[in-house]
Amino acid sequence: SDLVLYDALDFAGPVAKAFQAKTGLTVDVVEPGSTGETLGKIAAEGNNPQFDIVWLDGSAVMERMAADHVLQAVPAAAYDKVAFTDLGKSLVPQSHAFLPTGTSTTAIEVNTKKVPADKMPKSWADLQSFAGSVAAKDPNLSGPAYQWLAGFFQTNGVDAGKALLTKTLTNKTFAGLSSGGKVDKAVLTGDASVGINQDSSIFSKIAAGEPVVAVYPSEGSVSLPQGLGISAKTQHMDAVRKFIDFVTSAEGQAVMLNGDDTDFFYIPIIKGIHAKPGRETNITYTHLDDAAASAHEKEWKQWYKETFVQ
Amino acid sequence: MQHTDVAASARGVGTGRLLQGGRAVLVRCAGPFAIYAVFALLIGLPLALVLVQAVMPGLFAVQDGSNILSFEPLARVFNSAHVASSVLHSLELGMLVACTTTALGGAFAVLVQRCDIPLRTAISTVPWLVFLTPSYLKALAWVLLMSPGGYLAQFGLLPSWLGSSFFGLTGLVFVHTLSLFPLAVFIIGNALAGLGSELEDAARLSGAAPLRIWLRINGPLLAPAIALSFIATFAEVLSDFGLASTIARMSNFGVLTYGIYAAASEYPVDFPAAGAQALVLLGLVLLVVVADRLLRRRADPRLISGRSRPARLYNLGKWHRLAMAAALAVALLALVLPLTAIAARALTQTLGHGLIWSNFTSANVVAALSLNTEANDGLLRSLFYAGLTAVIASALALLLSAQLERASPVLRTAVIGLSLGSVAIPGIVLGFGYILVWNRLPGFRDWPFPHYGNGSLLVMGYVAAALPYCLVVILAAIGQLAPSLTDAARLNGVGTVRRLLAITLPLVLLSVVTAFLLTFIRTVFELPISQMLIPQSGPPAPTLILRLFSHDRDGLASAIALVAMAAAGIGAALVWYPLQRFVKPRRSAGHVHAGSSPIAETGTSP
Amino acid sequence: MTASLHCAGICKSLGGRAVLTDLDLKIDAGEVVSLLGASGSGKTTLLRIIAGLVEPEKGLITLDGRVVWSEKSIIAAEKRRIGMVFQDYALWPHMTVANNLTFGLRSQRLSDQDIAQRLNHALDVTRLGPYRDRYPSELSGGQQQRVAIARCLAARPALMLFDEPLSNLDAALREDMRIEMMELVRREAITVVYVTHDQAEAMAVSDRIAIMRAGEIVQFDTPRAIYETPADSFVASFIGGFSIVRGQVRDELFAIADSDAETVRTPGARSGAGMLVIRPEDARPAEAYPGNRLQGRVLSSAFQGRCWRLAVDLGPQRVRLDWPEAPPIGASLAFSLPPERCVVLTA
Amino acid sequence: MTASLHCAGICKSLGGRAVLTDLDLKIDAGEVVSLLGASGSGKTTLLRIIAGLVEPEKGLITLDGRVVWSEKSIIAAEKRRIGMVFQDYALWPHMTVANNLTFGLRSQRLSDQDIAQRLNHALDVTRLGPYRDRYPSELSGGQQQRVAIARCLAARPALMLFDEPLSNLDAALREDMRIEMMELVRREAITVVYVTHDQAEAMAVSDRIAIMRAGEIVQFDTPRAIYETPADSFVASFIGGFSIVRGQVRDELFAIADSDAETVRTPGARSGAGMLVIRPEDARPAEAYPGNRLQGRVLSSAFQGRCWRLAVDLGPQRVRLDWPEAPPIGASLAFSLPPERCVVLTA
């Protein structure tokens, strides 16, 4: 085939199909499972990667892979061709490790059957009143969750943040879930009243008719870009370029919006493209200090694990 | 193919005596050597590559791989209080479940094979159906059923104390037992089929009561099978991730596999930590295998002899309805309840609204059944891979078992220990091993066949994952054959291959078919290997299902899983029914005595 | 401790074929009865039915007057106090010889001392002392058979069933063991049903012999009575390897059918078609009974130690004779039969 | 097709105990040799070694001059063209009788016609025709044994090993089958090693008999030679149930030890301690050989059809005698022995 794509995004398959129909280039889509498994596979392949393109949620892992020389820098020309919105521009990494194709963020997922309208949390701090009934992902297992944790420490202060979380996530049963789906499940069955979750996941639940809402904390939240990276060893650079062009084109973006799974509810970052109806885009973003986040990654993950998981 | 001579000499002369004469040795050893090489290549090497990183952490680093020896990862793992507690948890859980499962499975096997309970045929399919349900579905089902907001609570059928105590050791043992007991039924049931009634008859005439007969005669004679079932379940529990990531996680009962998954889900994967913890798992299983060998020093008795011994059915008299009720209760808990939960999920729109009328929909089922979808393609692919894997794995296991059967006890123990050990290693570790061998190791990575990234390596991985089970099941059966049966064939000038096909295979056909079906069903739903070795040409069904689950579309996922189960079940039935004719003669012959003695006043009645 | 046995109207089919048909057998307490019958005649099946291991389809079995099997009530095998030596031994492979023997005794809750004493005695009788700690798979065929016997002896049941218990032993050991077994059995006055294929053994051990053919008992009498006056030609040919010669009796003279041989004097034989029973050991030199002389051609000869066993062709019929020497094959042989030993059965 | 067999210096231990010690056995092509020995003397082990199913520790086995086992080179069992009837039959439970028989033939790539013909012949000889489509578990013990024999016969190997092939058959069938088996064997000139525990059978079938004791061959000679002049008291007591009486010879007169009985004339016996061999059938009325008269007390009597087998106490020693009637137990009995039959072995 002309391209091998490793991904963990719901729309990657349809996009590849549309790309194939348009250009006649064949794409093998490899989706081992969630982001974790995809990364595991890439890690095992090590210095002999079998993919041309990897397309995932999360910027930190992309940076990491680029630093390990698993990925090569995205050619500057590729960025120039895209009409990024401001939000989009802010997501373009200095290292050119990846090309952002969209984004999402972390929000508070609330079960409306369990939480009356007047008791809705408004900020991370409000979660304290739901202590013991808050579902959250383990940052050790989920890239987006770490991004949230780092952002949370950035907005709330590390020590205050730790104190707040310690008071909030008092139930280890829900504090270290392994995926967004599990957070959803905990909230939907009512085992937990609220959850800390990726907002696109929440909106897909809402669209499916589940009784939940997404609440954005007043402190602001950190964005989680979807990144597309290029293998350092690719032999198909031409095809890769064409694929990037297609993804960032209106045609490609239309495919990415045409579905009802989680990832289809992303926030477009290209001018003229609008998110799926019902998807909140008016969000106060905070910009993550990548340096601080990666400097403390080990330490904070370890703290989380020891405090809430083990 | 003269390797049996070596075996014969090993048997006759004792172990360790090598024949003089270089060329003769070569010729004689070629057969076994080839087979052991396959075993090493399939399981040994991939596992070794992951495990060795526990002491050579830099071996497969993306950059500047180094083979410096370091005990840092091991030290890290052994010094962690958490790892220590999860080892204890794993051990505690494994041992408990191994006991309960073997007990339940053994009782069930006796019930359906030796007792004249009503609905016997129907009840005997229950373990197969339970086995058809992949473990991640069972885990999901129990979460759906038992969680505080789950289905049972919605119907008010769940007392709160039960709900809360369920998420803990009790619940884990309960769910594991119900989902693993088919294994015990297969292993013990196969042994039971070879154990005629003559020895029992002799005991009855000695005035021994039924209980005593089971404790002192049948029990010890079945000991190899019981031990095997115990170890296999133990290993299976150790490697389980489905429950470890749901119920265990929700009840904060950390087990080793979860640690391995945690180490394997980071980027870059913490291979040293995964390897070190996998090493601990392997150690635990080897410990149990060796303990078993030491406890049961004597060679296992040969139950199928050149003289025939028919088996007899017990008449339970007034107890037979009670027995049936017990069997049905097991069926209800292990099969009906979880499947209903899955079906309910497949038939409802949203999880949050629960089981109310307006929430029901057929959309998921319709989507799962519509043709030419990705799910359908994946399912067909999986069925094909599974069929291929089952053929290869059971054939290979038969060859290996025939070889091992006559090998020295030490070698036997070693191979069984390693096989079961590899059962205990989470599939993802084996999957990593495969990638390391076939994508990293010079000399392997450029082989056109099998090739990483294509179906051939996936099938090979499946075979490796299934081989230990096939081996265990078939080896247990071959161990029951009296040596004179194959000896007689040798004297008739029948060569090794034909002997295997015409004598050994038919006599252990039941077990080979069992191994085949076990492999087929497991492979259709096998997850970690599918994920790691997913072919570029298209994904097999389990990864599709899992992706839906992880993206929280469990309604559709449940529907597809149900369709997959039905397909796998039909596939298995298509294999079983034609083959059953060949298994029949001997068994029915054995049952003649039984069938025509409808009023045997015996059995478990006190 | 001893028990009488009564089986009445026992019917049993296996695999759709009748194996036992309306069989009756009545054995007194303390009696030793042999079951003698061709291979496949249903002996093992009958023993298993008596033991309670197989259920008949019809019939009544009483042990010491107590019904142990009828269509209405059944006493379980383990409650019947019956011991059995199985044709294929049925030793428990996971137990040593000693444990095989003591397993049943422990079920009977005997004292340790009693158990040890019985164990030693049974091992003595069967000469298995040196093998007490071996496992069955480490024993030769004959040794295994002896373990099976020892197990039954040690249990001292009220009724013992032996299914060809000595078939794998050499003659010397066999005779010794038979004598010792029977001594024990007689001393304890145990009732015994003894299946064997060896007529000499049957005659030696039993008070009465039951001859079975195809699921029926065709003659049930003392060894002597059966030997002297077999009920029919089947019994005659079965017991002791007697030869049967068809012919016609007229005026107490027997003429062999389809042959122009001389006639034989058979005092007391009824006129008409009949079958002359010739016991091998009755052959005498031709001159011993000149009036009862027969002549034939020697077909084969086999050395038997005390004599030669000859197969002799009497026209169309063949007889077996014991003879002090071996004439060359094909030679003509004249012999005579004592008239008082010439039994003629009506055809 | 036929093969000679030569075993030299065979040693074998099982479970740490020597079972065969430096055993030699040389059998000519077409010869039928019986192995006779006490239970556990290593007969089965020897057969299995010859067949190639067990490896000896030392020794040399040649078949028709070709080495099939030495410490350096081994020919696999399946290449040796040896047939065997196993003591435990080793029937394949999943095959019908007919398939059990033809399975090996198909491996030999015989034509279908040949196979059918051999099958039918083997079934005829063993009288198993009606059972050809049954499974082993549907047969009686004796029938199973016959299937095992038929399987070996049908294969027509160069060397046949029989391990107690007739032990579960009744005497009549046994004699018939023995005769027919041997006819076939002789016609095809197959070499045979025949293990049996029945001395009469051994004497009847074999050209020579090898008597085994504890892993050694103690006498290897024709039946007649063994019967008339047993090599030692073991052989004597083993063959034919002879009784051995210890005593002293002086001037060709044998005096029983520790007894004041009369002496017996034993022409040709050497002076000194010796053992008198008494064959049961040699017992004669006291008045037949007045110079060789002995007297004892009757211990037991068993009916044997042609005669009674008595156990008689001669002072401290016991002898077995065949006697025309049964004196009461405890009665005194006088008998005599023909001097020319009185063999004395040196002690």
Ligand SMILES: Nc1ncnc2c1ncn2[C@@H]1O[C@H](COP(=O)(O)OP(=O)(O)OP(=O)(O)O)[C@@H](O)[C@H]1O
């Ligand atoms: N696996 C074993 N381990 C230890 N000893 C054994 C084993 N197999 C056989 N023996 C011993 O070896 C000796 C010879 O056994 P073998 O079977 O050759 O005897 P046999 O002459 O055929 O006797 P039989 O006439 O009773 O069948 C016996 O004393 C037996 O106890």
Ligand SMILES: Nc1ncnc2c1ncn2[C@@H]1O[C@H](COP(=O)(O)OP(=O)(O)OP(=O)(O)O)[C@@H](O)[C@H]1O
């Ligand atoms: N399971 C079975 N199915 C069909 N027929 C059977 C079965 N078991 C035994 N038979 C038949 O029943 C008949 C009687 O068998 P049984 O074992 O009682 O014979 P037996 O008299 O003990 O013979 P033997 O002296 O050969 O041991 C035989 O003809 C046998 O073929």
Ligand SMILES: [Mg+2]
């Ligand atoms: Mg029988």
Ligand SMILES: [Mg+2]
């Ligand atoms: Mg033997």
